[in-house]
Amino acid sequence: MSITEANDVETQEDEVARPATVNVRVLRQEGPGLPSYWERHQVPYEENMNVISVLQRIAANAQTVDGKEVPPVAWDCGCLEEVCGSCTMVINGRVRQSCSALVDRLLEESPNEIELRPMTKFPVIRDLVIDRSRLFSGLKRVQAWVPADSYYDMGPGPTQSRSAQEEAYPLSQCMSCGCCLEACPQYQKIELNRHPGETDEEFEARKQAAHDDAFLGAAPINQAVLFNAHPTGKNLKDERMEVLTGPGGVAACGNAQNCVAVCPKEIPLTTSIGKAGRAATVHSLKKMFDR
Amino acid sequence: MASQRVVVVGGGLAGLAATMKLCELGIPVDLLSLTPVKRSHSVCAQGGINSCNDQTRQLGDSEWKHFDDTVYGGDFLQHQPPVKEMAYWAPKVIDLMDRLGVTFNRTQEGFLDRRRFGGTLYKRTAFAGATTGQQLLYALDEQVRRWESQGMVRKFEFWDFLGPIQDEAGRCVGAVAQDMVSMQLRSFPADATIVATGGCGLLYGRSTMSVFCNGSAASRCFQAGAKYGNAEFIQVHPTAIPGADKLRLMSESARGEGGRVWVPRTRQDSRPPKQIPEDERYYFLEERYPEYGNLVPRDIATREIFDICVNEGLSVEAGRMCVYLDLTHISRSELDRKLGGILEIYEKFQGVDPRDVPMKIFPAVHYSMGGLWADYAKAADGGLDPGNPINQSTNLEGLYAIGECDYQYHGGNRLGANSLLSCIFTGLFVGPGIQNYIKNQKTAAGELAPELFEGAIRKQEERHSALLGGDGGENPYLIHQQLGDIMTKAATVVRRNSQLDEAYRLVDDLHQKARNCSLSDSGSWSNQNVIFTKALQDMFPIAKSILKGARQRDECRGAHFKPDFARSSLTETDPAARRKEAEKWCDEFQANNDRFLKSSVASYDGNDPTVDYEDVDTSIIPPRPRLYGLVGGEVIEDVWKERGAKQQNSAETLATSSQV
Numbered sequence: 001m002s003i004t005e006a007n008d009v010e011t012q013e014d015e016v017a018r019p020a021t022v023n024v025r026v027l028r029q030e031g032p033g034l035p036s037y038w039e040r041h042q043v044p045y046e047e048n049m050n051v052i053s054v055l056q057r058i059a060a061n062a063q064t065v066d067g068k069e070v071p072p073v074a075w076d077c078g079c080l081e082e083v084c085g086s087c088t089m090v091i092n093g094r095v096r097q098s099c100s101a102l103v104d105r106l107l108e109e110s111p112n113e114i115e116l117r118p119m120t121k122f123p124v125i126r127d128l129v130i131d132r133s134r135l136f137s138g139l140k141r142v143q144a145w146v147p148a149d150s151y152y153d154m155g156p157g158p159t160q161s162r163s164a165q166e167e168a169y170p171l172s173q174c175m176s177c178g179c180c181l182e183a184c185p186q187y188q189k190i191e192l193n194r195h196p197g198e199t200d201e202e203f204e205a206r207k208q209a210a211h212d213d214a215f216l217g218a219a220p221i222n223q224a225v226l227f228n229a230h231p232t233g234k235n236l237k238d239e240r241m242e243v244l245t246g247p248g249g250v251a252a253c254g255n256a257q258n259c260v261a262v263c264p265k266e267i268p269l270t271t272s273i274g275k276a277g278r279a280a281t282v283h284s285l286k287k288m289f290d291r
Numbered sequence: 292m293a294s295q296r297v298v299v300v301g302g303g304l305a306g307l308a309a310t311m312k313l314c315e316l317g318i319p320v321d322l323l324s325l326t327p328v329k330r331s332h333s334v335c336a337q338g339g340i341n342s343c344n345d346q347t348r349q350l351g352d353s354e355w356k357h358f359d360d361t362v363y364g365g366d367f368l369q370h371q372p373p374v375k376e377m378a379y380w381a382p383k384v385i386d387l388m389d390r391l392g393v394t395f396n397r398t399q400e401g402f403l404d405r406r407r408f409g410g411t412l413y414k415r416t417a418f419a420g421a422t423t424g425q426q427l428l429y430a431l432d433e434q435v436r437r438w439e440s441q442g443m444v445r446k447f448e449f450w451d452f453l454g455p456i457q458d459e460a461g462r463c464v465g466a467v468a469q470d471m472v473s474m475q476l477r478s479f480p481a482d483a484t485i486v487a488t489g490g491c492g493l494l495y496g497r498s499t500m501s502v503f504c505n506g507s508a509a510s511r512c513f514q515a516g517a518k519y520g521n522a523e524f525i526q527v528h529p530t531a532i533p534g535a536d537k538l539r540l541m542s543e544s545a546r547g548e549g550g551r552v553w554v555p556r557t558r559q560d561s562r563p564p565k566q567i568p569e570d571e572r573y574y575f576l577e578e579r580y581p582e583y584g585n586l587v588p589r590d591i592a593t594r595e596i597f598d599i600c601v602n603e604g605l606s607v608e609a610g611r612m613c614v615y616l617d618l619t620h621i622s623r624s625e626l627d628r629k630l631g632g633i634l635e636i637y638e639k640f641q642g643v644d645p646r647d648v649p650m651k652i653f654p655a656v657h658y659s660m661g662g663l664w665a666d667y668a669k670a671a672d673g674g675l676d677p678g679n680p681i682n683q684s685t686n687l688e689g690l691y692a693i694g695e696c697d698y699q700y701h702g703g704n705r706l707g708a709n710s711l712l713s714c715i716f717t718g719l720f721v722g723p724g725i726q727n728y729i730k731n732q733k734t735a736a737g738e739l740a741p742e743l744f745e746g747a748i749r750k751q752e753e754r755h756s757a758l759l760g761g762d763g764g765e766n767p768y769l770i771h772q773q774l775g776d777i778m779t780k781a782a783t784v785v786r787r788n789s790q791l792d793e794a795y796r797l798v799d800d801l802h803q804k805a806r807n808c809s810l811s812d813s814g815s816w817s818n819q820n821v822i823f824t825k826a827l828q829d830m831f832p833i834a835k836s837i838l839k840g841a842r843q844r845d846e847c848r849g850a851h852f853k854p855d856f857a858r859s860s861l862t863e864t865d866p867a868a869r870r871k872e873a874e875k876w877c878d879e880f881q882a883n884n885d886r887f888l889k890s891s892v893a894s895y896d897g898n899d900p901t902v903d904y905e906d907v908d909t910s911i912i913p914p915r916p917r918l919y920g921l922v923g924g925e926v927i928e929d930v931w932k933e934r935g936a937k938q939q940n941s942a943e944t945l946a947t948s949s950q951v
Contacts, residue, residue, distance in 0.1 A: 031816050046535055048640075053536040059820075060768035062811045071812035074819050079501045080537040081636050083425055084330040099536075100639050125472055126817040136327065140440050145433035146392040151315055151719060157389035159401040166628070169394040169420055172429060173632075176329055230392050 019045050022103055023065070024054055026073050027117035029124045033193060036124070040065040041073075051091060051098035051106070051116065052077055055128075073116075075128040082264060085175030088182070089128050090117045095182040097264050119182045123191040132178050134190060137211040138220030139176075142240050146233045158231040171226040171272060173265045180218035180259035180269055186252050187217045215252040216243075218259035222272040228279065241283035250276045293735040296321060297725060298466045298481035300452045300508055302328025304424070304711060305694025306487035307431035308718025314438040316726045320445070321479050322435070323468050325503045327448045329432045332489050332501040333714065336424020337633055338544035339416035340388070340711040342381030344405060347413040354379045357415065359912055361709060364410040364588045365660070365702025366849035367888060367914035368521065370907055373667045373682075373699045376674040377716045384715050385417050391430040394419045396629065406547045406629070410588040410706040410919075421542055421632035427711055447479075451822055453754075454511040455484055455690055456747040461516065463689035464736040467747040469755075471822055474815050476751050478744035480736040482729040485691040485721065486512055487714075490659040494830040494837075495783070496775015498656035499531055499540040509663050509696045510829040513836075517685045519893040519900070520698030521661035522833065523840030526705055526850050527783050529592035530616055531655035532640060538655030539640060541616060542633050543707040545650075546585040548625075550618045552576050552596070553649075554605040564607075564615055564649045575599055582920030590704040590850040591919060593654040597784050600653075607651055617649035656783060658710060660701040660850065661840075663692035664892055667699065673911045675720070680728035683721045691725065693717035698890070703849020758821050763807025767824040770805050774798065774827075778834055782841050786853050791842040798838060802831040802898075836893040836900040843902055846887040858883075860923060873926040877934065880916055888914060 021042045029036040042065045043057040059072040078084035080099045087098040092106055092115050106114050122130035181187045190210050194203050224240045227233035244250045250273060259269040297313055299306045302324040310320045322328065343357045358378035362369055389395060389403065395417050396404040405414040419426035438444045449471040456465040456478060465480040491506025492498030513519045530541040530552075546552070553572045560567055576595055577584045585592075596614050600606040607613050618626060618634075623646050626634060637645045664686060668679035675682055683691045683699075693714070700713040781787075781794035805828045812820035845856050858879060863869040889904035916931055918924040 030814075048535050050534075050536060050640075056536060056768075060766065060772075069811065071814060071818075072820055074817055077502055078326055078330045079332065079335050080534075081335065081539045082639065083334045083422060083632070083636075084326075084332075084501065086326065086330050102640070102642075129817060132327075136329075136436075139433075140436055143437075143440075145437045146390070146430075147437075148390055148434070151312055151387060151434075153383040153386065154390065156386045156403075157392075160397055161401050162397040162399060165394055165397045169396075169426075172394045172419075172426060173422060175334070175425070176327075227392070232390070233392055 018104075019107070021045055022049070022054060022107070023113040024058070025113050025115045026127070028073065028127050029118070031126055032123055032191070039070065045103070049103035051101040051103070051114070052080055052087065054103065054114070055098070073128065074126040083175060085177035088119060088177045088179055090119060090182070091115070095119060095179045095262055097177060100264065119178060121182050121187055121189045122178065123189070132176070133207070134211045134214070135176050135178055135181065135217075135219060137208060138216045139223055141212060141216065141243050142220050142224040143236050144220065144223035144227055146227065146230060147235055148232065160231065164229070168226060168229060170265070170267055171222055174219055174222055174267055175265065176219060177264065178219070179262045179264060183258035183262040184217055185256050185258070186215050186254045188214070190214055213247050215248045218269040218273060221250055221253075221276050222267060222269055225272040225275050238283070241279060244276050245280045245284055250280050253277070293737050294319070295482040295729045295732070295735050296480070296737070297729070298323060298479045298484045299487060300466060300485065301331070301487035301489060301694070301696075302432075302435075302448075303331035303333040303487060303489055303694060304428055304431060304714035305718040306331075306485070307428070307435050308715045309485050309487060309693060309721050310444060311431060311434045311438060312719050312722035313725065314443040316722055318726060318729070319443050321447060321481065322444055323447045323450045323452050323466065323479070325449065325451060325471070328435065328446065329429065331428060332504050333428040333711070334422075334425040335499070335501060335540065336427075336711055337421045337540060337542035338408060338547060339406065339418035339423045339708045340385060340427065341408065341415045341706070341708040342385045342417065342712070343378070343413075343415060344382060344385075344403070344417075346405065347415055350413065352413045352415070354381065356413070357381060360411045361706055362702065362912055363915070363917060364706040365704055366917050367909055368524070368702030368848060368890060368907060369700060370667065371909060371911040372669045372673055372675055375911060376720070377700060377713060379674060380716050380720070381712055384712060384719070388427055388430055388715070391434060393426050393430045396420065406544060407586060408547050408707040409543050409586045409592070410583070411586075412583070416544070416547065416708040418544065418629070420628075421544055421630045421634075424711055427715065431715075451825070452488070452508045452511065453751050453825070454747070455515050455687065456480075456744060457515065457687065458739065458743060461687060463687050464739055465744065467751050469751070469822075471819075472817050474818060476748050476755070478748055480739065480744060482732055482736045483689050483691060483725045485693060485725070486663060486696055487692075487694045487718065489695045491830070491833050492656050492659070494774060494834045495656040495778045496772060497534075497536070497538050499528060499538055500657070505826040505830060506659075506833045507826040507829040509692075510833050512663055512685065512687070512690060512692075513832055513893070513895050514829070515687065516894075517687050517690060517692075518664035519661065519833070519836055520664040520890050521702075521840070522836035522893055523782070523844060523891060524660035524703055524850050525656060525782065525837065526589055526658035526660060527593045527654045528657035529589055529596050529654050530652040531657070532637060532650070533611075533653055533655070534640060539636055540655070540657065541637065541650060541652050542630075543586075543589070545616060545618060545630060545633065548618075548629050549621055550585065550616050552585050552592070552614055552616055554599055554607055554614050558604055559607070559609045564617070565619065573605065579922055580919055581922065587919050588704055588706060590852070593784055594852060596654055613651040613653045615649035616652045618645055619647060619649060654784060656779070658705055659695060660698070660703065660705055661837075662696040662698040665692045665697045665699050669908070677720070678723040678727055680724045680731075682724045683717055684724075689728070691721055693721050703851060754825070755821065758808070758824055759810060759813045761808050761810060763809055765804045765808045767805065767808045767810070767820070767827045770801055770808070771827050774801055774830060774834060777801075778837070782837050784852065786841050786851065787855060788842060788845075788853070791838055795835065795838045795842065798831065798834050802835070805831060832895050832900060836902065839900055839902050840891040840893065844887060844891065846883055848887065861926065869926055870930070873930045876927050877916070877930050884914055
């Protein structure tokens with residue numbers, strides 16, 4: 001008896017009538033700037049399936065529902081337990097992680113079909129894979145780090161109260177999945193096309209410049225708040241506030257509160273944005289009086 | 292000389308720690324990763340990171356005891372100097388992570404909170420809820436982003452490392468890699484190359500590991516001539532949640548915070564678990580190991596759970612093997628504060644609240660103790676010589692291995708909360724050695740003849756186009772499933788030679804088939820199919836090394852368990868007879884160590900691995916029977932201790948008489 005055999009045996013209890021197959025409709029796109037199109041797939045139903053296992057079955061046998069052989073659907077995934085942030089997509093119209101999207105639950109919402117499409121606020125690379133580098137640029141913009149002197153042994157960090165840790169930890173659980181940005185009405189897609197003859201570096205620099213003026217969105221603002229509250233992190237508070245009060249900063253938030261509603265980690269994003277907004281006001285006033 | 296660079300492959304805890312340390316030393320880094328580094332598999336580590344600390348110290352703990360627990364936990368299969376160095380660095384590593392902003396849980400007074408983990412009696416483990424790996428990784432990711440914004444780090448994310456580039460003398464002078472989006476192949480000249488690419492769980496099909504952990508990077512080094520140590524030592528974690536796509540980890544911290552493992556004493560008792568009274572529950576770990584209880588090391592807990600389900604037939608369910616992991620006696624607020632992250636995982640994927648109902652769990656493949664063979668330079672104090680370029684170097688000059696993909700730190704079995712430590716420690720420690728190594732190079736890698744790098748790219752182009760044009764008809768995904776099934780059946784908790792022989796034959800067949808794949812995507816944009824197929828092909832050299840290493844090791848050690856070679860437990864009841872039996876047991880134990888207390892070291896010839904052996908440096912802590920206070924094993928420990936004392940006495944007598 002091995003560990004797989006042990007667990008591949010069907011359970012006999014609680015047999016609920018389940019479909020023999022699962023229908024999936026995927027919005028596909030072969031590359032950036034190319035037209036997108038819907039494609040239907042069907043995979044055998046298994047117990048405890050999630051969207052990842054559906055996509056794995058499609059990859060292993062890439063045929064449309066009409067039997068046409070197609071390249072497998074491309075998608076991004078990593079940990080499969082909702083902690084890495086890779087596998088975000090729009091499932092049955094809702095942005096979420098595909099690993100924690102359980103097929104039984106999805107079929108309850110929409111019994112005939114599961115609909116998968118890529119996030120709409122980021123450029124599509126292929127099929128369900130999108131380019132979220134703007135999110136990471138945002139973390140650079142707000143200098144989301146502790147400016148430590150060195151990595152030598154300098155003894156422990158500053159003592160912190162339990163309540164400070166309990167406030168910081170939820171903010172620090174942000175896995176850069178981008179759900180909050182997808183749901184945000186103020187966060188608009190930026191998609192640049194490479195100019196003929198442009199080098200990697202030039203294209204990268206142009207992209208960076210475009211990101212730097214655009215709305216940061218909830219995730220990076222939340223990180224700025226996290227580091228502004230850290231005893232050493234706050235040494236960069238003024239620099240962060242310059243960004244938060246600048247173009248694409250916290251003032252661009254339209255207070256739709258969608259971000260907090262879709263966050264898979266239930267991070268209090270609107271609370272962070274509120275804090276950032278108040279700090280921005282203080283920062284602007286201080287600058288006015290310091291002048 | 293032109294400026295020198297280092298390539299770091301892999302952006303988990305080890306790779307990021309190495310990157311930031313090298314930057315601090317003024318050495319620019321090209322960081323290659325299959326995924327944005329913030330999404331690396333280290334995020335899945337849950338329970339915490341170990342070190343001796345102010346509180347345990349006052350209870351008698353010390354770095355030495357952490358060292359001792361680690362080698363005892365590893366069944367003495369580690370060279371002791373690196374382990375000693377790591378244990379002595381541990382408090383410093385945690386201090387650093389604390390300074391870098393890790394949101395460690397706090398005591399009421401504001402100090403770092405600690406909990407107990409397996410294989411120790413002290414509360415050594417610092418933690419950030421139940422997502423400690425994620426929080427540590429984020430702190431390092433942030434530091435590396437800081438260096439990136441200063442131009443010291445160039446990140447190449449969604450790049451697949453295809454192999455080291457070697458000069459005529461075999462020295463590693465960089466890496467060749469492929470952009471997984473544009474499929475462009477490129478060389479990265481480097482004065483030193485560090486591989487920090489984690490474990491190889493994917494070759495078991497499903498495991499607790501992330502999809503990136505396919506072992507391909509280590510395998511590509513192995514195929515280029517690097518040696519691979521202790522491949523057969525694969526940790527099967529006792530507590531995971533079975534799933535169709537993945538076996539999700541349920542952290543040891545659940546037991547560290549008081550979680551209890553049990554089954555109903557009546558076979559498949561149909562009552563809901565909360566209605567089964569205490570005296571009808573079998574807390575088998577607590578009964579069999581009263582001293583360590585639910586916190587015996589993982590290999591032991593896994594075997595006991597296996598034994599309860601397979602041999603005793605006491606699985607909670609009839610059709611599916613599982614045991615209860617029970618937290619329901621702990622208050623909700625404490626559970627949320629210390630274990631929130633893992634309880635949410637259980638709730639989300641199982642639809643049951645583990646705060647109210649005991650979880651159902653079963654073992655799953657979790658960690659590779661083995662990995663690329665790496666060297667070390669021993670110092671006079673028994674630890675390592677800091678700054679020595681030998682530390683963490685593979686047998687290919689200029690190629691270094693750190694983190695889970697290095698074989699050095701965990702021997703036959705890794706203790707919980709030691710992996711995060713070994714990753715960060717090796718990442719930080721390797722920096723100064725590499726600085727000294729590249730300082731002594733006469734020519735910068737960037738100035739070497741371009742043909743060297745062009746040749747490496749050409750070789751990969753050939754492999755790539757051959758795969759795209761392949762028409763052998765084999766489906767890589769189905770081969771992967773079959774490989775996973777064979778490996779899981781033959782090379783996990785219980786191993787038998789007949790099964791291992793059969794598995795090797797089957798895996799060799801699959802290996803040939805994997806060379807004849809037909810791809811369902813032959814495109815040249817973001818082709819996941821071809822990248823997967825390359826990784827699949829490269830799983831075989833490691834899979835074969837695991838099987839061969841296991842086949843040749845006719846003993847039980849740590850996670851490697853062969854019932855045909857297990858020493859039986861004592862049966863005599865009469866004290867004198869029992870003592871005699873224990874004497875014999877100890878004789879056999881000693882004889883077995885003489886034969887098998889050796890690391891396996893594999894090398895690869897293009898189709899099959901050859902497995903040789905090296906002696907283990909056990910010069911600091913002599914090996915001893917590993918019983919963890921097993922009921923009935925006390926007399927063995929007594930006999931062993933007396934023998935040790937006798938030896939010491941005679942050594943002292945000898946020393947005294949020679950002074951006279």
